[in-house]
Amino acid sequence: MIGVNAxxxxxxxxxxxxxxxxNGVVRTMTTVIDGLRARGHEVEVLGPDRFRSVPCPTYPEIRLAVWPGPGFDRMARAFRPQALHIVTEGPIGWAAWRWARKQGMPFTTSYHTRFPEYVQARAKIGLGLxxxxxxxxxxAAEATLVATESLREDLAARGFTRLKPWTRGVDLARFSPEPRRDWKTELGVQGPVFVHVGRIAVEKNIEAFLSLDLPGSKVVVGDGPQRAALQHRFPEAFFTGRLSEGALAAxxxxxxxFVFPSLTDTFGLVLLESLACGTPVAAYDxxxxxxxxxxxxxxxGTVGADLRAACLAALNADRGACRAHAERFTWEACTEMFEKALSPVSAL
Structure with a gap:
């Protein structure tokens, strides 16, 4: 065995x-991998782009690797890793899991998505299975990395073991209070503007936000399989589609x-991005x-069982305090926690 800092x-x-x-998983991993490489580590990523893949049913933007086991074995052996981290529980994640078990190699995982709740929302399959x-x-992992204490407590109660904390960060240069998009002039409204940013899919519970009786206007930034249906049902809301770089921050x-109606996310990077831009948050507790x-x-911002009440209360938040709070979350700390959690060995 060798130490991570050796x-x-x-x-x-x-x-x-x-x-x-x-999505948040991709943003997290690309940023952490950049940080690891800056620290001198060599990082190889085996994602869907390295395998034959097909569109995910009901979500064609996501590609699923087809029978990745043989290719994973070949590429992993060629790379001769000293540490393995499995990000997801999909076809590639399970291929890595089986490979590591066969090789007798320790590995770490991370819990990014409340997959059982997502499956239940889409396919009505019970949580127990x-x-x-x-x-x-x-x-089977040496450690499973979790983003929050409440998630750690929930998973521990469900029988998960060796759970380790792994916070998230925000790019404070990219997400800042200025410049601001002038939604009131653009939309021709006098009241407050409530904004949601993220993937427009059923598990994000965006319908709960759009159904609220709120003053002013509602803006939805992003794209996804539920966008057309929600636009048809809520014509009074403004849908921008996907934005990037400065346009997103503005x-x-x-x-x-910023309204975050999801009940199933494990963290919510968009919350930090909004706070970094000085915009308070309203969400479920x-x-x-x-x-x-x-x-x-x-x-x-405000969290609570009543999302409408949280939205109205958040109007009284301090935009300067929002930015200051976001500055507590750094990608450097996120990368360091990930690095220290690895379970390295001598090369295979």
Whole structure:
């Protein structure tokens, strides 16, 4: 065995979520991998782009690797990793899991997505079976990295073991309070503007936000399989489609409140991005928002069982405090926690 700080490592990352997908998992891993490489590590990523793949049913933007086992074995052996991290529980994740078990190589995993709840929302499959499968997957790891304390407590109660904290960060240069998009002039409204940013899919519960009786206007930034249906049902809401770089930051900054209606996310990077832009958050009191806003006393937003009440309360938040709170979350700390959690060995 060698220590992580003893020198550079060859780190193999296995993930079913990778570019060109746009989501929190991909943003987290690309940023952490850049940080690891800057620290001198050699990182090899085996994602869907390295295998034959097909579109995911009901979500064609996501590609699923087809029978990745043989290719994974070949590429992993060629790379000769000293550490293995498995990001997701999809076809590539399971191929990496089986390969590591066969080789007798320790590995780490991370819990990014409440997969059982997603499956239940889409296919009405009970939580018990899904969690049993995930326990088998993650409990074989030397450590499973989790983003928040409330998620750690929930998974521990469900029988998950060796859970380690792994925070997230935000790019404070990219996401800033200025410039702000002038939504009120653009939309021709006088009241507050409530903004949501993210993938437009059923598990994100965006319908709960759009159904609220709120003053002013609602803006939805992003794209996804549920966009057309929601646009048809809520014609009064403004849908921008996907934005990038400065346009996205300005969209956050131009909102009076950022509304996060998800009940199943494990963290919510968009919460930090909004706060970095000075825009307060309204969300349900669930894992992610509960942890990020803990101890802020309503100064940067509100969480609660009543999303409408949280939205109205968040109008009274302090935009300067929002930015200051976001500055506590750095990608450097995120990368360091990931690095220290690895379970390296001498090369195979």
């Amino acid at each position: 020198g550079s490592l060859r780190i193999l990352v296995a993930t079913d979520a990778w570019k060109p997908q746009v 899904s969690y049993a499968v995930l326990r088998r997957f993650h409990n 969209a956050y900054a131009g909102g009076d409140v 669930v894992t992610g928002p509960r942890d990020i806003l803990a101890g802020t006393g309503g100064r940067v």
